[in-house]
Amino acid sequence: MTNALPLNEAQNCVLQHCVPLGTENIDLLQSLGRVLAQEVRSNRDHPPCDISAMDGYALRAADLGVVPAQLAIVADIKAGDLPTLTVQAGQCVRIMTGAPIPQGADTVIRVEDTQAIGADKVQIDVSAQAGKDIRRRAENLRTHDVVLTAGTEITPGVLGILAMVKAAEVHVQRRPRVAILSSGDELEGLHDAFDANKIPDANGYALMAQVQALGMQPVLLGIARDDPAELRAKLQQGLQYDVLLVSGGTSVGVHDFVRPTLEQLGVQMHFWRVQMRPGHPAAFGTTAGSKIFCLPGNPVASMVSFEQIVAPALRNMMGHARLYRRTVRARLTQPLSHRPGNLEFMRVTLSRDVNGYLATPTGSQSSGVLLSMARADALLVVPNESKGLAAGDTATVQLLDGSVFQEHSVFSLVL
């Protein structure tokens, strides 16, 4: 029995071993959430020339010394046109948003500030400085400039930039292939016949969903019974993947086959226990080609240890710079007891008042009560040394998957 590792050391340990796996080319359409493996340069000026930022009239600012001013409309220019005329004094062109500014014109006056006078004349009601409502050539992207650096996560905005430079294929970090194995004689599979004495395998599916939420599609290896040969075969199968998650099998009792079997299979174990609750019995090992995480059999402990240890490791393998759940500060609506000695993650819901976020524990904090996790918006972090928190105390909370959206629009009283 090895000593429990502080969580920060456990995280450092997994991050040291779980590094990016290599790169691949993928279709731009499938690239959301992936991480660029090389810098991207612009292959063009964008916009390709000075263009209008508004629907209106392109003209010479010098003609608006006295307003209202009447100007002759000498052309219509829309986006995609290639105008060859030159706008002379007293003239203007009708112009659309995104259309090229013709020679001679230096200013755009938006249509709202004009009045039509017949088909070929317009009255301009306002004066303007030269350059108004013109978007300059290459103000967005300049040919050969680096527009995205390696390590950038492909968000919708980044994907738009990639489309702008016509990167139909993008060079990204590979995602780990993840397998999930549940273990235990007590478990009943999703498609097994109902047996009132069995425990349905929830962990395998919750872990699957946690992996899916990070943008990967794991393979479910099913349930390994407490039989050495079966367990060994399933573990061997799982070690063919980049990452193997084993749910259950981390207890210290005499029926624990997992540890000796892993050692027989050549897995080098780096830790067996972590100083956190729930999630204390979380283990990590490596082979030449695979990383293995053994997670607690208790469903909440399994999910919490995934969030703290496995998720940062998987995101590191994917090449992300941001490995940890977004945190915000929240005030407790009720006291929380805590014994010093373990970092603790309490399941809480979030609400708000004029002073910010409020955190309320989701009932029982027993690590067997998965409903407490299903109802949680966030995990409240109780530091090792804490002797408990009072109502009104402020703490750090990690936002969970369901809480990246909220009920309140920016128009609700409490922003």
Place this chain on the structure above:
Amino acid sequence: MTNALPLNEAQNCVLQHCVPLGTENIDLLQSLGRVLAQEVRSNRDHPPCDISAMDGYALRAADLGVVPAQLAIVADIKAGDLPTLTVQAGQCVRIMTGAPIPQGADTVIRVEDTQAIGADKVQIDVSAQAGKDIRRRAENLRTHDVVLTAGTEITPGVLGILAMVKAAEVHVQRRPRVAILSSGDELEGLHDAFDANKIPDANGYALMAQVQALGMQPVLLGIARDDPAELRAKLQQGLQYDVLLVSGGTSVGVHDFVRPTLEQLGVQMHFWRVQMRPGHPAAFGTTAGSKIFCLPGNPVASMVSFEQIVAPALRNMMGHARLYRRTVRARLTQPLSHRPGNLEFMRVTLSRDVNGYLATPTGSQSSGVLLSMARADALLVVPNESKGLAAGDTATVQLLDGSVFQEHSVFSLVL
């Protein structure tokens, strides 16, 4: 030309029309992020009986009046066993986490608080109250109890609960089928030959990614040129979908074919302008079977109006209760100018100090500069009436897709 609608009224308008579409049964394995269309009841007690919360020894608390106490080990029980013996005074059983508590025993002492004395005897070093480290029958789920209500988003924790009640199929709200059409003669498609005078179609792909980030796979209808017949055919095709997003074509100039064509196709338009920047020229209409959003041609304006108007509508159609981006408060690191009269969304990056989040604008706030959106962590909300913000002022920011994770673990100095 209709008047611009305040954004909150525009949001109310789209939410009134964009309602859930109906329900369907889907595989549990594909259900992450979907919304339950009916309540879910437990089909079993979970745990099915009193079980041990620890690896250790199940015994009678009354035997620990004086400790250390030596007890005879009369059996080994592991998870999945169905013990028939009764633990008598002076006896105990070796028990595994999750294993059933045998008759007679009322307490579990964890293995760390014991010392082995041969194979069939153990010394217990601590006393305990009856009930310690026992998880009670049905403490997690009770047969027939409602465990999840209709409208619940399927997060990993919820998916675990569904697996516990063996819901291999789940009844959920249907997702809208979304089509995306780009419009404009100036546009160059992703696979078109390079033309230095064209503008690559970035909006269509950024919108695709925004829809993907909400959990749907949109259909890309490509580019409609400024030709009435082509535009009409493409719009007709798009109106076969639950939702059609049209990028560009909302300008007021003479070359605008979109509006009359939509009217010819029987689309009832509800608004054409919204009091927000960027994103002012955003329009919304409906037919009997479809919702259509016309979004600005400027890429940032397109993305921001999607976030504020389309995303809440799509999430409402999916049955979500949480429609809006998570907001946090942040202090500005530099002043921001603002003209009263429009709600404004500034692209900012987030950082932190000991007092919380800091927001820094991502360079040019021109709505043509998509890089400002690609680099943004959040949208900072400048209210209509604001005359500008000073450095140090606090504002509300909406967290964007790339920012649901962060660099800092809970162990960084600033929580």
